[in-house]
Amino acid sequence: MEILIPMHYEPYDEFEPDNELDHLICESDKTKPLDAYHDTGVYIEEDDRENGDLLIVLGKSILNGAIRQFYISDHNYAYTRGYYQGCWEGWFNIPPKKITTAEYDCDQLLQPDLLLTTNVEKLIHAPEDFPAQNANLDNIIICMTALNGEHRVQFLIGDNHRSFWIRHHDGESWSKWSTFI
Numbered sequence: 001m002e003i004l005i006p007m008h009y010e011p012y013d014e015f016e017p018d019n020e021l022d023h024l025i026c027e028s029d030k031t032k033p034l035d036a037y038h039d040t041g042v043y044i045e046e047d048d049r050e051n052g053d054l055l056i057v058l059g060k061s062i063l064n065g066a067i068r069q070f071y072i073s074d075h076n077y078a079y080t081r082g083y084y085q086g087c088w089e090g091w092f093n094i095p096p097k098k099i100t101t102a103e104y105d106c107d108q109l110l111q112p113d114l115l116l117t118t119n120v121e122k123l124i125h126a127p128e129d130f131p132a133q134n135a136n137l138d139n140i141i142i143c144m145t146a147l148n149g150e151h152r153v154q155f156l157i158g159d160n161h162r163s164f165w166i167r168h169h170d171g172e173s174w175s176k177w178s179t180f181i
Helices: 019-027 029-036
Strands: 041-044 052-058 068-070 077-082 092-094 104-107 111-115 120-126 142-147 152-158 163-167
Touching: 029 068, 052 152, 068 142
Parallel strands: 104 120
Antiparallel strands: 041 052, 052 068, 068 077, 077 092, 111 142, 142 152, 152 163
């Protein structure tokens, strides 16, 4: 079983943490119903399907035996946790970082991180079916790495949190992007 390295804990670039959401996710029992989600998929908040929060689950088939959940609010606040040895670890916040260059090569992201593409005019090595005119929207690129460093996964969220792509790194190069779910 591979264990994933948690994301970096670094200060927000421009974001102020949402203390109320932090408390809800990290310190309350209101997220207990999310414990049941083990299967790979994207789950959308039922009360607000157009602008609601997302729960993304990368299951054992993708992460070679581990399960990771990502909870992303409609304002791009992100939280994650893993399921190891029969129990869920605690939630922790992933501070999003804005890419500060006009062009960004997705191949250069090899370390665990969560990036926003707000100011990017061109995404290099993006999925073939990714609309080029959407590069500067608040798309999200997530990268995670197994403890052994041999297995990396990138996940791209686009189209206002409604389109998803994934790819894997084999230690030498990235696979082609494939549509997720």
